[in-house]
Amino acid sequence: MTEALLEARGVTRRFGGLTANENVSITLERGKLHALLGPNGAGKSTCINMLSGDLAVSDGHIHYKGREITGLSAPQRSRIGIGRSYQRTNIFPGFTVFENCRLAAQSRRQRAWRLFTNALSLEDTLEKARAVIAEAGLEGREDRIAGTMSHGEQRQLEIAMVLATDADVLLLDEPLAGMGSEEASKMVELLDRLRRTRAILLVEHDMDAVFAVADTITVLVNGQLLASGSPAEIRANIEVQQAYLGEEAFHV
Amino acid sequence: MIFSDRTALILKLLGVSALAGYPLVGSEFYIELVAKVLILAIFAMSLDLLVGFGGLVSLGHAAFFGIAAYTVALISPEYDPANLWLVLPASVLAAGLAALAIGLLVLRTKGIYFIMVTLAFTQMAFYLFHDTALGGGSDGIYLNFRPEPRVGEWMPFDLAEGHQLYYFILAALVAVYVLLGFVLRSPFGRVLVGIKSNEHRMRSMGYSTFHYKLGAFVLAGALAGLAGFLYAVLFGFVTPELLSWHESGHVLMMVILGGMGSPIGAMLGAGSMVALEEGFSLLTKHWQLLMGLVILAVVLFLPGGLIALPARLRGLFARGDHHD
Amino acid sequence: MDIFSFLVQTLNAVQYGLLLFLVASGLTLVFGIMGIINLAHGSFYMAGAYLAFGLTSATGNLLWAIVLGVPLAMAIGAALEALLFVHLYKRDHLEQVLLTYGLILIFEELRSILVGDDVHGVPMPDFLAGSIPLDDTLSYPVYRLAISVVCVGLAIGLYFLIQRTRLGMMIRAGSHDRDMVQSLGINIKLIYRVVFALGVVMAALGGMLAAPISSVAPNMGGQVLILSFVVVVVGGIGSVWGALIGALLIGFADTFGKVILPDFAGVMVYLVMAAVLLWRPEGLLGKG
Numbered sequence: 001m002t003e004a005l006l007e008a009r010g011v012t013r014r015f016g017g018l019t020a021n022e023n024v025s026i027t028l029e030r031g032k033l034h035a036l037l038g039p040n041g042a043g044k045s046t047c048i049n050m051l052s053g054d055l056a057v058s059d060g061h062i063h064y065k066g067r068e069i070t071g072l073s074a075p076q077r078s079r080i081g082i083g084r085s086y087q088r089t090n091i092f093p094g095f096t097v098f099e100n101c102r103l104a105a106q107s108r109r110q111r112a113w114r115l116f117t118n119a120l121s122l123e124d125t126l127e128k129a130r131a132v133i134a135e136a137g138l139e140g141r142e143d144r145i146a147g148t149m150s151h152g153e154q155r156q157l158e159i160a161m162v163l164a165t166d167a168d169v170l171l172l173d174e175p176l177a178g179m180g181s182e183e184a185s186k187m188v189e190l191l192d193r194l195r196r197t198r199a200i201l202l203v204e205h206d207m208d209a210v211f212a213v214a215d216t217i218t219v220l221v222n223g224q225l226l227a228s229g230s231p232a233e234i235r236a237n238i239e240v241q242q243a244y245l246g247e248e249a250f251h252v
Numbered sequence: 253m254i255f256s257d258r259t260a261l262i263l264k265l266l267g268v269s270a271l272a273g274y275p276l277v278g279s280e281f282y283i284e285l286v287a288k289v290l291i292l293a294i295f296a297m298s299l300d301l302l303v304g305f306g307g308l309v310s311l312g313h314a315a316f317f318g319i320a321a322y323t324v325a326l327i328s329p330e331y332d333p334a335n336l337w338l339v340l341p342a343s344v345l346a347a348g349l350a351a352l353a354i355g356l357l358v359l360r361t362k363g364i365y366f367i368m369v370t371l372a373f374t375q376m377a378f379y380l381f382h383d384t385a386l387g388g389g390s391d392g393i394y395l396n397f398r399p400e401p402r403v404g405e406w407m408p409f410d411l412a413e414g415h416q417l418y419y420f421i422l423a424a425l426v427a428v429y430v431l432l433g434f435v436l437r438s439p440f441g442r443v444l445v446g447i448k449s450n451e452h453r454m455r456s457m458g459y460s461t462f463h464y465k466l467g468a469f470v471l472a473g474a475l476a477g478l479a480g481f482l483y484a485v486l487f488g489f490v491t492p493e494l495l496s497w498h499e500s501g502h503v504l505m506m507v508i509l510g511g512m513g514s515p516i517g518a519m520l521g522a523g524s525m526v527a528l529e530e531g532f533s534l535l536t537k538h539w540q541l542l543m544g545l546v547i548l549a550v551v552l553f554l555p556g557g558l559i560a561l562p563a564r565l566r567g568l569f570a571r572g573d574h575h576d
Numbered sequence: 577m578d579i580f581s582f583l584v585q586t587l588n589a590v591q592y593g594l595l596l597f598l599v600a601s602g603l604t605l606v607f608g609i610m611g612i613i614n615l616a617h618g619s620f621y622m623a624g625a626y627l628a629f630g631l632t633s634a635t636g637n638l639l640w641a642i643v644l645g646v647p648l649a650m651a652i653g654a655a656l657e658a659l660l661f662v663h664l665y666k667r668d669h670l671e672q673v674l675l676t677y678g679l680i681l682i683f684e685e686l687r688s689i690l691v692g693d694d695v696h697g698v699p700m701p702d703f704l705a706g707s708i709p710l711d712d713t714l715s716y717p718v719y720r721l722a723i724s725v726v727c728v729g730l731a732i733g734l735y736f737l738i739q740r741t742r743l744g745m746m747i748r749a750g751s752h753d754r755d756m757v758q759s760l761g762i763n764i765k766l767i768y769r770v771v772f773a774l775g776v777v778m779a780a781l782g783g784m785l786a787a788p789i790s791s792v793a794p795n796m797g798g799q800v801l802i803l804s805f806v807v808v809v810v811g812g813i814g815s816v817w818g819a820l821i822g823a824l825l826i827g828f829a830d831t832f833g834k835v836i837l838p839d840f841a842g843v844m845v846y847l848v849m850a851a852v853l854l855w856r857p858e859g860l861l862g863k864g
Contacts, residue, residue, distance in 0.1 A: 052456065078458030090456075092449045103446050107458040111439045112467065119439045165457055309670045357850055360857040364613050364669050364813065368805040372849055375802045379842025497802065501615075501677045508674055541685035547678030551671050552663070 002029040005199040006051065006082065006169045011060030013046050020046040021223045023060070028169055028199035033191065035202045035210045037234075038220035039243070044203045045087060047220065048171050051201065052084040053077040064169070078107065083167025085158045087174045087203070093147025097138055097157055100146050101129040104164035128164055136160035137186060152183040159190065170200045176209055188213055211235070219243065264516075271422055275415045284486070287418050289526050290425045291482045296506040296518035297428055298475035303504065304512030305436065306468045307448030308359075309367050311500045312374030313476055315354070318495030319377060320347040320477030321484035322387050325395045333397035336411065340399070340481060347477020348470050350377070355469035359462060374497050382492040392491030395484055411485060421482050425519075428475055432515050435471070444468055509550055511557025520558050580710045585831055591720045593827020594727035599782040599800055600807035600819045601734065602775030608814025609747055609771050612664055615676040618801025619683040620776045624649060624783025625792045626687060629696045632787075638701050642784050646777055653776025657769045665768075684795065693794050700788035723785050730781075731820060738816065747771060806845055810852045812862025821860055 006028040013021040021043045028034050038044050049055040051062065053074035062070045069077060078084075092100050105128035106119065120126070133142060136156045141149065146157055155175055162170055175191070176184045188209050194200060195215075204210050210217065211231045218228040221243045227234060234240055255263065271290070275283050295317055302308040320343040327342060328334035358369045381387040398411040411417045435441050446454050447461050454461050484490050493499070502525070510521025528546060532539035550557070556564070603617045627648060631641030660679070664672050699705075700719045707715035738744040746767050782800070790796075807826055811818025826845045833844030852860065 054456070073460075074455045075458050075460045078456055084456055086453075086456075090450065090453050092446060092453065094449055095446075099442075103442060103454075104457050106439055106442065110443070110459065112443070112464065113440075115438045115440055116434050117439065118437045119442045120437070122439065161453075161457065303670070309673060311673065357853050360853055361809075364607065365809060365857075365859075367613060367669060367673060368809050369849070369853065372802060372806050372809065372846055376843050376846030379846075380840075383842045384839045497798065505674065505677070508670075538685045538689055540681045541689075544678040544681030544685065547674060547681070551674045551678070555671075 002031060004029050005065060006201075007063045008047075008051060009061045009063070011047075011050050011057045011062065013043075013050055013055060014058045019223055021050065021220075024220065024223075024225050026051075026201070026218055026225075026228075028201055030168070030199050031196060032215040033195045033200045033202055033213055034216045034218065035204060035214035036218050036220060037204075037207075037210060038226075042220040043223035044220055045173060046223070048084065048173050048201065048203055052082060052171050054084075078165060078167075081166065081168040082171065083162040083165045083169065084171035085162050085173055085175055087177065089151070089154045089158055091146050091154060091157055091161065093145075095146055096142065097133065097144050097146055097149070097160075098129055098142040100157055101132050101160050101164050102126065104161040105129045105132070107165055128166075132160040132163040135163055136190065152179045155179060156183075156187070159187070163194070168198055170194065170198055172200065173203045174205060175202070176204055176206050184209065268422075268426060272419070275418050280414065283414060283418055285526070285530070287421050287486055288483075289523050290418075290421045291479050291486065292503070292506065292522040292526065293519040294425055294428050294482070295476055295479035295503050296510065296522045297432060297515045298472045298479065299503050300507045300512055300515060300518040301432065301435075301444075301468055301472045301475070303507055304514065304518075305441065305448060306444045306465060307451075308465060308469070309504075310358075310370040310469075310472075311367050311497060311504065312354070312358070312370030312372075313472070313503055314495050314497070314499035315374040315377040316347040316351050316473040316476040317480035317483070317499065317503075318381070318490070318492070319350045320344060320480035321490040321494050322381060322393075323347070323477075324399070324481050324484045325393050325490045326387065328395055328397065328399065330396060333400045333412075336399040336401040337403070338399075340478075343481040343484075344474050344477045347480065348474035351470045351473020351476075352466070355466045355473070359465050359469060371497050371500070374495060374500055378492050378495045378497070381495060387490070387492070390492060392489055392493075394489045396488070398485050398488070417486065421486070424478060424482060428478065429515055429519075440464065440467065505547055509546075509557055511559030514559050517557055517559035524558060580714045583710065584714055584716055585835055587716055587720065587724070589828040589831035590824065591724045591727075591827075592831055593824035594724050594731070595782055595786055596800075596803055596807055596826060597820050597823035598727055598730060598785075599779045600804040600811075600823055601731075601816050602778035603804045604808045604811070604814055604816060604819045605747075605771055606775040607808070608816075610661075610665060610768055612661065613669055613672050613676070614661075614775075615673060615801060616679040616683060617775070617779055617804060618797030618799075619680055620649070620653070620779035620797075621783040621786075621800045622687065622795075622797035623652070623683070624780030625698075625787045625790075625796060626691055626783075627780065628784040628787040629698050629792045630691070632698050638698060638784070638788060641698075642781070645784055646781060649777045649780035650773045652780075653773035654769050656776070657772040661772060662765075662768075680797070683797075687794065695794075696792040698787040698792060717789075719788060723789075726785065730778075734816065743767075743770065803845065806849050809859060810849055812859030815859070815861040818859055818861030 004027050008024060008026045010023045010025055011021060012019065012023055024047055026034070036044050036047065046055065050057050053072055053076070057070060061068060064080060064082065069080070092103065102125055105125045106122070109124065111117065111122070133139060136159050138153065138156055138160060141153065146154065149157070155178070159175060176187055179187060184206065191200065191202065191213055202210070202214065214231055216228065217231055217234040219226040219234060219240050226243060227237045227240050271286070274286055278286065299310065299313045302310050323343040323346040324339045327339055354373050358366060358373060361369050382390050387393055398417065401408055401411065409416050409420070411420060443454065443459055443464050447464060451461050480494065483494070506521035506525045507518050508521070509525055510519065511517030529539065529543065532542045554561070599617070599621055603614065606612055606614055624645065627645040628638060628641045631644050632638050635641060635644070664675060704719045704722050706718050708718060709715045738747060803826060807819055807822040810825060811820070811822030825848060829844045829848045830841065834841040837844065856862070
């Protein structure tokens with residue numbers, strides 16, 4: 001029996017007259033990597049934003065570990081174990097790699113009232129930061145200013161920061177975007193490893209990667225759920241093929 | 253950093269020694285002027301916590317300075333000195349509580365709204381003292397006696413004596429500087445800087461940024477209150493002008509002139525601002541014109557303020573070497 | 577309060593609110609379209625009042641002063657945009673605040689150097705100088721009524737300008753997508769210059785109209801600037817109609833505040849603002 005960590009039931013988001021997501025349901029289970037596919041403008045980012053709390057839902061419910069979290073803010077969701085990365089790199093460009101991760105790790109035990117404690121003396125936070133830097137493959141670059149690193153390295157940092165928050169659910173918005181093939185395959189390996197103990201939602205354009213690594217694939221088109229199933233089922237699905245007609249990615 | 257830690261420490265100690273030695277050589281007029289600069293330096297450092305570290309551009313900081321100044325003037329008895337250990341905490345607390353109340357409202361807004369709303373609330377505080385009988389109206393009120401640091405029968409020092417008041421103010425400045433040093437290195441301070449850099453990401457990492465900003469707003473308000481308290485004690489009277497939005501703009505200019513994001517920069521800004529004003533006012537009665545031009549020049553040509561000047565000069569010379 | 581004094585106060589509130597709208601709409605247009613926070617906006621109000629004083633003294637009539645003053649204000653606005661404000665578009669809000677704060681100091685001193693620090697009055701045109709009797713003791717000045725009528729006319733004109741003209745279309749497009757407008761070959765620089773000059777004219781016109789009923793005095797811009805901020809915050813930044821609603825709300829709060837709670841009159845408008853902030857932090861008509 002798998003453990004369902006995050007469940008969205010019939011979530012809908014409207015912007016004025018436009019419905020960006022309509023009645024989308026998705027379940028993320030521990031040990032599984034769930035990929036979210038869809039053409040540009042299908043509503044993938046809206047969906048991930050509703051799960052992370054960046055956007056409020058217009059309708060529908062979200063549950064985490066059996067508890068309703070629809071009304072929780074983004075910081076509240078992060079604190080209970082839902083972590084996310086962003087499509088456009090969203091880091092602290094002026095800080096070092098280490099400080100980026102340290103700040104992320106500090107969010108678990110914030111100790112805001114300890115005004116006379118040096119943040120750099122909190123061993124648990126430092127250790128966590130070092131560990132996630134190693135895990136994301138950024139060793140040796142701790143002192144680099146984050147904004148001066150390559151795009152691929154910044155994507156790795158982005159993942160390291162999510163890991164530093166001890167998230168049980170990882171919502172990853174195109175972590176492979178703009179990466180070289182070597183970096184990308186390293187990232188896929190990392191995702192594979194991370195999945196073992198967590199639930200992952202992966203929004204990704206790289207079809208090869210998605211079909212190689214995903215346990216379940218959900219396809220969104222025009223804000224609606226078109227199909228959901230194993231990679232083999234999705235590949236065989238006529239509707240999905242039609243929706244993607246002309247996109248060479250499906251000639252796998 | 254342009255200096256090593258050790259050089260920086262030596263420079264700071266030299267600075268404090270020079271300030272401590274000044275009353276031995278300076279005239280009464282200039283001792284009072286330097287004391288005023290020290291007070292404004294505390295005021296500027298408190299605003300820098302918001303602007304330079306938290307990224308919160310407040311145009312209403314004078315409200316807390318003025319509220320504390322009014323508090324000490326209002327709660328002191330008319331014909332006797334008050335007890336310092338009572339009126340000092342009370343004034344700082346009043347400023348902190350005002351910052352809490354105003355912060356709860358203004359921090360609901362961001363960016364340009366925040367600038368306008370802080371400005372509007374400081375004006376509200378101004379009218380509260382200007383229009384009502386509460387604080388003597390537009391004439392303000394006098395503080396007839398400086399508070400006494402009395403503990404039972406014992407008086408460890410005497411603020412009625414000018415030099416001792418000067419040293420008390422200097423000690424307050426050093427204490428605020430040290431306190432800010434701790435705060436900025438603490439987990440709280442790190443979060444504040446993170447919010448300035450990327451508030452959205454801070455939220456997605458689990459920080460309720462509103463509470464942190466509110467904490468910074470209250471702390472900054474309380475420290476501005478300390479400065480306002482000292483100001484009232486030094487000059488012995490308070491007027492609504494202390495809360496005017498020009499004062500808020502004035503202290504913001506000090507922070508920018510010195511270089512935001514650095515308590516030392518804020519102090520330098522306070523010192524050079526007062527020096528410029530005093531110098532210009534000797535030249536012409538239209539000295540504000542020159543001040544305005546200096547402000548334009550600093551913003552246009554000296555981003556980073558005075559504190560960044562050595563590094564910029566060095567960069568300039570380095571480039572010069574390269575050409576040779 | 578009897579019905580006539582209530583009527584008088586209502587008319588006062590509307591007149592004050594409409595005048596505030598005139599000044600605040602310029603501020604909100606410049607912010608909404610160009611993204612600039614301009615603390616020196618109040619100085620343009622002051623400049624208008626002093627223009628009214630100077631030109632009325634020279635020509636003998638406020639109407640002539642306005643006829644001559646408006647194009648003058650427009651020219652001043654266009655020149656300031658070309659020389660100074662054009663450098664502000666790409667800067668952050670903090671720098672805009674500081675630069676325009678510096679400008680306030682400069683404008684005040686220039687005013688002091690050019691016309692001195694005295695307080696002046698401006699006579700109203702003779703045919704508007706009378707009052708309309710309401711009952712035995714109360715009457716309402718024609719001039720205040722005239723201000724309201726002119727402001728309503730200007731508000732309608734502004735509506736047509738923004739909604740119905742080609743310039744207005746460009747202005748609306750420019751506020752939404754700068755790059756798009758530029759790619760259509762529309763001269764965005766010219767639009768900015770026109771909008772800024774328009775903002776200056778509205779503030780200056782506010783000062784000219786107000787000159788006969790309030791004294792022309794040093795530092796008169798600061799108070800108007802802050803009240804305009806309150807109006808813009810209450811109405812929602814960039815929204816001209818929000819500014820109209822906000823201005824009327826502030827006009828009523830201030831006028832009736834003075835009647836009901838004279839001691840706290842100055843505070844009243846800020847309490848209204850606080851209430852709006854609690855309810856809708858983005859302003860009544862602001863975009864969330």
